[in-house]
Amino acid sequence: MSTLRFSWLALVGVMAGLAGWLANWLATRNGFGTPTLPLTSLVTTAAIIGITLVFGRRVLRWRNGKRDRPLDPILATRTLVLAQACAYAGALSLGWHAGIFVDQLTLLSVRSTTALLWGSVALMVGGIVMIMVGLVVENFCRLPPDDDGTGAPGHSEGEYA
Numbered sequence: 001m002s003t004l005r006f007s008w009l010a011l012v013g014v015m016a017g018l019a020g021w022l023a024n025w026l027a028t029r030n031g032f033g034t035p036t037l038p039l040t041s042l043v044t045t046a047a048i049i050g051i052t053l054v055f056g057r058r059v060l061r062w063r064n065g066k067r068d069r070p071l072d073p074i075l076a077t078r079t080l081v082l083a084q085a086c087a088y089a090g091a092l093s094l095g096w097h098a099g100i101f102v103d104q105l106t107l108l109s110v111r112s113t114t115a116l117l118w119g120s121v122a123l124m125v126g127g128i129v130m131i132m133v134g135l136v137v138e139n140f141c142r143l144p145p146d147d148d149g150t151g152a153p154g155h156s157e158g159e160y161a
Contacts, residue, residue, distance in 0.1 A: 001080060004087055004138055009131065012088060013095035020099025028107065034116055036100050037093075037123055045093075045126040049133050052086045055079040056137030063143065080141040087134025094127030 023035045059079050062071040101120040108114070 001077075004084055004135060009087060009091045013091040013098070016092045016095030017099035017102075018095075020096035021103050022099070024100045024103040028103070034100060034104070036097060036116065036119060039119055039122060042122060042126050045130060048086060048089070049130060052079075052082050052133055052137050055082060056133075056140040059137075060140040063140065076141060080138060083134045083137035083141065085134075087131050087138070090127040090130025090132075090134060092127075093130065094124050097121075097123040097127065 020035075027033065027035050055075070056079055059071065059076050097120045101117060101124065104111075104116050104120060108117070
């Protein structure tokens with residue numbers, strides 16, 4: 001499995017930002033509401049982050065030598081996929097809400113409230129945390145270069161657990 005590429009995360013973020021800006025621009029100019037997630041979605045974001053960290057911690061403990069029982073390879077693979085999905089979802093959320101934030105900044109002079117701006121900032125922070133957790137847990141799943149997963153020195157080059 002390949003590692004996360006920062007260029008792909010940035011591309012997802014930029015494309016989502018453009019889509020978020022355009023969707024917000026079209027919605028607000030045609031009398032519709034702002035297409036943003038409610039702040040309660042941060043609870044879901046926190047749950048995803050927590051689950052990712054719990055599974056990542058299990059793989060990390062095994063990787064760091066607590067090998068009283070073998071690591072289930074399916075669990076390790078699912079943890080890696082979850083970490084990567086968390087990072088991509090974070091980039092998507094960050095980009096979308098950054099686009100909305102930029103468009104809302106232009107409307108600041110005609111709006112009486114800044115709640116949408118602060119909501120977008122909170123959701124952008126949630127996206128940043130998701131990206132960071134995804135990258136950290138992906139790193140948890142990487143075996144050291146001298147470890148083949150059995151505890152004995154091997155010839156691997158840092159592949160995933």
